């Protein structure tokens with residue numbers, strides 16, 4: 001009898017242990033990945049305004065970091081010189097705070113979505129170097145000051161290195177010179193010494209571009225500039241870049257002693273309308289059936305390949321958790337992704353982790369399982 005009781009006790013203990021492990025298994029992305037890195041998403045204005053409650057439910061359940069997809073960019077925050085518009089950015093930050101999420105500020109200085117007045121004087125001529133530096137300083141410092149202590153990190157400069165590793169000849173570079181980057185970082189740091197400061201760019205897996213960014217960041221560090229991390233956007237396609245290329249870029253940049261982050265991940269399954277892949281925002285091609293092959297749903301084969309691709313990348317991110325501080329996907333669900341309208345307007349793409357019916361794709365479960373399994 002005694003030995004029977006003993007056996008029953010052992011059996012009960014095993015069952016309890018089993019159920020404990022089951023209870024500890026995370027069921028959401030943010031819980032599963034919490035020992036790896038922050039998992040973020042980009043929010044648009046309608047979502048924050050409560051017009052897309054199903055998307056917001058997903059955000060609250062699965063993500064612990066958020067970035068504004070558009071409303072904190074220069075042309076929205078300062079549409080006219082000296083006239084700042086804060087409402088949408090304030091609402092975004094209040095949403096994040098109410099839900100205990102890390103806030104990423106995007107982006108202080110970028111060539112795209114900069115207001116037109118920024119680069120011209122009152123006569124419509126090109127603004128002087130001194131005046132542009134002053135305008136940049138005013139913008140950076142006014143914005144950083146307003147959200148001091150509330151933003152975890154800023155994308156200070158966005159996309160200033162081209163795919164071949166050279167400097168983009170944007171008005172910032174043409175009028176001020178490449179030193180505008182160091183100035184922008186210093187202006188931000190002067191106002192908020194505690195906030196993290198990032199450089200953010202796309203196609204960083206390209207060796208020439210990766211090395212151009214590496215050299216620029218190295219110069220900043222050598223000049224004593226505070227830079228906490230480099231963001232690799234991660235607007236991927238099915239065939240570019242490979243996991244290995246991305247891993248190499250992450251590791252090379254991290255070897256400078258900064259953190260690295262994947263800041264705008266999405267994966268398009270649609271054919272690319274030119275020979276060369278890029279995430280250059282100014283690209284715009286004509287729509288045709290050939291380039292919009294899945295208007296009514298993905299084929300099973302493409303869906304599986306896409307899911308595998310997501311899982312492969314996340315597996316690599318998890319392996320590199322010591323250098324990666326955050327992985328952010330660029331949007332919540334396929335319906336609202338910018339990819340439906342770029343580089344061709346009006347296509348149907350499937351680039352995110354949640355589908356048009358707000359359902360998690362199988363990659364979500366697989367990433368969660370992978371993270372749980374690696375913890376054991």
Ligand code: G3I
Pocket residue numbers: 069070112113158233264279281338
């Ligand atoms: O707000 C106007 C609206 O009033 C108007 O009716 C509508 C008509 O097209 O346009 C709206 O503006 C759009 C804006 O997004 C807000 O939705 C612009 O046309 C559109 O060009 C703009 O696109 C954004 C793009 O940056 C602009 O450069 C995308 O949503 C946004 O996802 C994208 O994000 C960038 C990152 O900031 C930096 N890295 C690359 C990434 C993708 O391009």
